[in-house]
Amino acid sequence: QVQLVESGGGLVQAGGSLRLSCAASGSILRINIMGWYRQAPGKQRDLVARINSGGSKTHADSVRGRFTISRDNAKNTVYLQMNSLKPDDTGVYYCNLESAGGNYWGKGTLVTVSS
DSSP: OEEEEEEOOEEEETTOOEEEEEEEEESOOSSEEEEEEEEOTTSOEEEEEEEETTOOEEEOTTTBTTEEEEEEGGGTEEEEEEOSOOGGGOEEEEEEEEETTEEEEOOOEEEEEEO
């Protein structure tokens, strides 16, 4: 089993920045993909960004140039630096870890961007 714990959410004004962190623990396979997903009120959960254990990254078009995903393999931690935040970025941000051992989710952290 793998446990994921997110932190760093909160309330921020439009144009501001936040940094999310997600620490993984448990039976983590070396080869994996960690990512961030976002679920806005009344909408489906969508990919924000993901990064594999080799460092290859993918960012959603809606956040490219504003958000940056990174990871520290030694700490089994993934980060999401969010700059130039917009009200549309509001939602619950979920950490995800995908590997041959399974697909795991954190409980989420709420990000609210006020206009």
